[in-house]
Amino acid sequence: MEPNLQVLREGDLDHGFAGLVRSYPGAGKILGCIQCGTCTGSCQLAQDMDYTPRRIIEMVRAGLKDEVLSSKAIWYCASCYSCTVRCPKDIKVTEVMYALRALSLRRRRSRSVGLSPVFYSTFSRLVNTLGKMYEAGLIVLVALRSNPFRLVKLAPVGGRMFFQGKLGLLPKRVAGRAEIQKMLAKTAALQAEALEARRSPGGGGVIDAAGDAGAHDGARLHGRAIPGSLETGVLP
Amino acid sequence: MRYAYYPGCSLKSSAYDYERSTRAICPELGVELEEIHDWNCCGATAIPSVDPTASAVLAARNLALAEATDVNGAEAVTVAAACSSCYAMLTRALNYYREDPAMRGLIGQALAAGGRTLAGTVKVKHLLEIIVNDVGLEAVKALVRKPLSGLKVAPYYGCLIVRPKGAFDDAEQPMALDRLLAVLGAQVVPFERKTKCCGGALMTTKEKSALRLNEDLLHEASSKGADVIAVVCPMCQMNLDAYQSNVNTAYGTHYRMPVMYFTQLMGLAFGLNERRLAVGKGTVSHAAVLKRMGV
Incomplete structure (x- = not known):
């Protein structure tokens, strides 16, 4: 990892970023981070990351939104939860990584970090449509949406699994697909509502309870009481 | 139940x-x-x-x-x-x-x-929790007809069975699978990386990193003399088994480590027919395991 000696100016920082991240499920406690590095020390992928998990948390708190959301680091998390069980401040680092990936996909900041965004979004679309995972379809669609040459590279593993009867060629579907669509539509509508409440002057609702926004977070970071464990919110 | x-x-x-x-x-x-x-x-x-x-x-x-x-x-x-x-x-x-x-x-x-x-x-x-806690190891022991005597097994838990909650076993040093395998008569090798990660979906998106994690696991199991790695998760099984030859290519190694579900080993110990257990359906052959067991 190259040392990052970039000089930061107040205007480069997004003071609402920490609040936005904290509004995601499980991400509420990041302000309590003591920068001990236990997460990084526990991470088997830290050596491959451009910013370590400890650093990512601090960058979120500082408001380095663009750097975080376009980082490679967030896509190296394997969701092993080692950091989460070891964090002395009960920060669910894995859930924070989920939130950052989701934000990165939403803001289309993830174009330059390789296959991961395509893989996760394709997985999600397949399941939202079929109700179940369709492994063969996932492999082919990810390749088509990224680099079709991948199919050649994956052929040996695919072939081995196919001949062991481990690669079903036809998709399986849930009967209640319409029901799932309604649930997902309602989820999206509730998230939009929460986002609207967050944007409107004075904020409100669910998101406010999670400890909203900007200057507010900055003030807390600069010595005022760090709020407790309000892990609410569902946005955006 | x-x-x-x-x-x-x-x-x-x-x-x-x-x-x-x-x-x-x-x-x-x-x-x-x-x-x-x-x-x-x-x-x-x-x-x-x-x-x-x-x-x-x-x-x-x-x-x-x-x-x-x-x-x-x-x-x-x-x-x-x-x-x-x-x-x-x-x-x-x-x-x-x-x-x-x-x-x-x-x-x-x-x-x-x-x-x-x-x-x-x-x-x-x-399922492991149900077998160890709800059924109980005494009941399991009573069903063992063909003990896995002499079979050295590396008990691999991976991540998501013990984390993030560690609800039924320790998040860092779980023992449920060790104890179960011992009851089946296996020789359980002490496996330090038992809760390290196989990389999960990173095998698709960050293959180089994921191969490294799997090499770590295969290296330890192999150097401890394990005949087989027992797993409790489909993702671990796929990464360790179907991608084992990719590990060998990337690292110049020659692992031929069978990777079997703990349910398959239980079935073998219960004397069930190997076809009913889909034994032999690994990318890496299970033949060495069966031979050692005298099946």
Whole structure:
């Protein structure tokens, strides 16, 4: 990892970023981070990351939104939860990584970090449509949406699994697909509502309870009481 | 003992050997599995990366369906999940529903939009937990007809069966699988990396990193003289087994380490026919294991 000696100016920082991240499920406690590095020390992928998990948390708190959301680091998390069980401040680092990936996909900041965004979004679309995972379809669609040459590279593993009867060629579907669509539509509508409440002057609702926004977070970071464990919110 | 069975997508395709061996051993153990009607994908670790909230809703639909499963009038339904990722994601949704008021409200409303309700009384257990705690090792021991004597087994738990909660065993040094394998008569090798990660979905997106994690695991198992790695998760099985030759290519190694589901080893110890257990369906041959066992 190259040392990052970039000089930061107040205007480069997004003071609402920490609040936005904290509004995601499980991400509420990041302000309590003591920068001990236990997460990084526990991470088997830290050596491959451009910013370590400890650093990512601090960058979120500082408001380095663009750097975080376009980082490679967030896509190296394997969701092993080692950091989460070891964090002395009960920060669910894995859930924070989920939130950052989701934000990165939403803001289309993830174009330059390789296959991961395509893989996760394709997985999600397949399941939202079929109700179940369709492994063969996932492999082919990810390749088509990224680099079709991948199919050649994956052929040996695919072939081995196919001949062991481990690669079903036809998709399986849930009967209640319409029901799932309604649930997902309602989820999206509730998230939009929460986002609207967050944007409107004075904020409100669910998101406010999670400890909203900007200057507010900055003030807390600069010595005022760090709020407790309000892990609410569902946005955006 | 009757459970609402959540097989998950992998057990219906790439891990059908896990499902077949699970289906074979459960009747022996007195465990009845009633498959949850019209279950959907748990979201794995992929959908939380796209929408952490929607993934909890998707997983919660399964919990709502599970609560409607007939479990012979038992007061609370317990879900049996064999895949560690399903286990973790169903537990994640349940914990958000129980402990986070905002998430409870959202999940409840989203389920209601699809005509489902969730009371939140359902429990979620991994199959290993059910076998070790609900059935008990004494009962397992009584079923052993062909002890795995002389078979050196590396017990590999991986991540999601013990983390993030460590609900039924220690998150760092679990022993449930060690104890189970010992009861089957196996020689359990001390496996320091037992809760290290196989990389999960990173095998697709960050192959170089994932291969390194698997090389670490294969190296330790191999250097400890293990004949086989026992696994409790389809993702671990696939990465260690189907990608083992990719590890060998990348690292110039020559591993030929069989990777078997703990249910397959249980079935063999119970004297069940290896076909019923889908033994032999690994990319790396199971022949050496069977030979050592004298099957």
